[in-house]
Amino acid sequence: MITALRGMKDIIDDGNLYKYIVQTCESVASNYGYKFIETPKLEATNLFRRSVGESSDIVGKEMYQFSDKGGNDVCLRPEGTAGVVRAFIEAKFDRAGGVRRYFYHGSMFRYERPQKGRLREFHQFGIECFGEKSVYEDASVILIGAEILSRLGIKTKLKINSLGDSECMPKYKAKLVEFLQTTDGLCEDCKRRISTNPIRVLDCKNEHCQLLLKNAPLITNNLNEACEHDFSTLQEILKQNGLEFEVDAKLVRGLDYYSKTAFEFISDEIGSQSAVLGGGRYDKLVEYLGGRPTFGVGFALGIERLMEIISQRKSEEKRDGIYLCVLDEKYLDSAYLLSAKIRKNHLVEINYEAKNLAKHLKTADSQNRKIFLCIGEDEFKNGEIWYKNLENKDEKKVKIENLEGVLSE
Structure with a gap:
C-alpha cells in the first residue's frame, strides 16, 4: 500500500473546517481592503536565502531544496511573504508607488521532525501590505488578526515588541553580543547565533538559557526617538480599540527581515503556550530582494493549528x-x-x-x-x-x- 509521505497529512474529514477558517480569514481581510494573490509553491532557492536569511533554521536546516531537470537550484516555499514580495517586484509595483494590500493561503513546506502541531507540509493564511509607513497600518494588521481569532472563537493573548530600525538595531546588537560573549552556559544553538543572528538568542526555548538572559540588554531600552514614538503610538491605538496586550521585550520574529513592530497571538488551548499568529513590519525586505525601498507589514497564521484548537471543542459545538x-x-x-x-x-x-x-x-x-x-x-x-x-x-x-x-x- 502506498501511503502519504512522513510529515504530510491529508485533509479529509476536516475539509469543511479548513474551508471555514480560510473563508473567515478572507472575509476579515477583505473588509480592510486586502485582495487575493496566489504565488507558486516552487521558487528559486536564492529568494529565501536573501529574504529569510542564511542564519535562520529554515534556510540552514529545513528547506525542501533540490536541482530540477534544468539544473536550477529550487525549493518548495517554506513561508509566504518572500514569494509575495517577489511577485510585487516582478510586476514593477515597487516602481508604481501607492499602497497595495494582499492576502494569500496555501501550502508551505519545511523538512523538520514531524510532531504534534508541526508538519512538513502545512498551510498558512497571510496578509502583506506594501507602501504604507504609518504605524496605524501596523495597528490595522494586528486588529485583523484579532478579529479573525475572535470570529473563530479562539482565546489568545497578544504580545508586542519593537525591533528598532537600521539605526538603533545595530547599536543594540553590539550591546547584546558583548553581553552574550561574557555569558557562560548557553546552549549550542545560542552560541551559534551569537555570530549569525544574536537577537534570536532571546527567543531560545531552553529554560536554563532564559535564566542566563534575565539581565540581558533589551531593545525597548535602546530605541531611537522615531522608533520609540511609533511604538508608543501603536500601544495607544490598540488601547483605544479595546485590545489588551503585553509588551514582551524578548519577543523576536524567527525570520531576519523584520524591523520595528513585531507581534504574536499566543494560545494555550492546545497545551503549552504557542503562537498561532505572528507578524510585524519589514521595511527593508523589498529592497533586499532587488526592488525599490518600500514599506511593508503583514502576518501569517497556521491553519492546522487553528483547526486543532477548534476540533478539540467539536463535541461542545x-x-x-x-x-x-x-x-x-x-x-x-x-x-x-x-x-x-x-x-x-x-x-x-x-x-x-x-x-x-x-x-x-x-x-x-x-x-x-x-x-x-x-x-x-x-x-x-x-x-x-x-x-x-x-x-x-x-x-x-x-x-x-x-x-x-x-x-x-
Whole structure:
C-alpha cells in the first residue's frame, strides 16, 4: 500500500473546517481592503536565502531544496511573504508607488521532525501590505488578526515588541553580543547565533538559557526617538480599540527581515503556550530582494493549528443540519424528492441505506446533526415524516406539506 509521505497529512474529514477558517480569514481581510494573490509553491532557492536569511533554521536546516531537470537550484516555499514580495517586484509595483494590500493561503513546506502541531507540509493564511509607513497600518494588521481569532472563537493573548530600525538595531546588537560573549552556559544553538543572528538568542526555548538572559540588554531600552514614538503610538491605538496586550521585550520574529513592530497571538488551548499568529513590519525586505525601498507589514497564521484548537471543542459545538433516512428502500424515491426541496433552504444529509431506526439515529448523532427525519410505512401511507430534534429531544409526526414551517421554527 502506498501511503502519504512522513510529515504530510491529508485533509479529509476536516475539509469543511479548513474551508471555514480560510473563508473567515478572507472575509476579515477583505473588509480592510486586502485582495487575493496566489504565488507558486516552487521558487528559486536564492529568494529565501536573501529574504529569510542564511542564519535562520529554515534556510540552514529545513528547506525542501533540490536541482530540477534544468539544473536550477529550487525549493518548495517554506513561508509566504518572500514569494509575495517577489511577485510585487516582478510586476514593477515597487516602481508604481501607492499602497497595495494582499492576502494569500496555501501550502508551505519545511523538512523538520514531524510532531504534534508541526508538519512538513502545512498551510498558512497571510496578509502583506506594501507602501504604507504609518504605524496605524501596523495597528490595522494586528486588529485583523484579532478579529479573525475572535470570529473563530479562539482565546489568545497578544504580545508586542519593537525591533528598532537600521539605526538603533545595530547599536543594540553590539550591546547584546558583548553581553552574550561574557555569558557562560548557553546552549549550542545560542552560541551559534551569537555570530549569525544574536537577537534570536532571546527567543531560545531552553529554560536554563532564559535564566542566563534575565539581565540581558533589551531593545525597548535602546530605541531611537522615531522608533520609540511609533511604538508608543501603536500601544495607544490598540488601547483605544479595546485590545489588551503585553509588551514582551524578548519577543523576536524567527525570520531576519523584520524591523520595528513585531507581534504574536499566543494560545494555550492546545497545551503549552504557542503562537498561532505572528507578524510585524519589514521595511527593508523589498529592497533586499532587488526592488525599490518600500514599506511593508503583514502576518501569517497556521491553519492546522487553528483547526486543532477548534476540533478539540467539536463535541461542545451546536448541532447543525438535517439527517434524512428511510426504513425501507421502497420509500427512498419519495425521500430523495423531499431532500431536493428542503435543500433549497437547509443543509441535508440523506442516507440511501435502509436500516432500522436505532442505527439511523446513531449515525445522525455521530454526524452531529440537529434534526432527524425518517420515513417508514405508517408515515408513507399518511403523507407524514417522523421528526426528532436531537438537541432538545422533541419528536413528532409532521405532515409533509407542513415540514418547511417546522424546520424554519
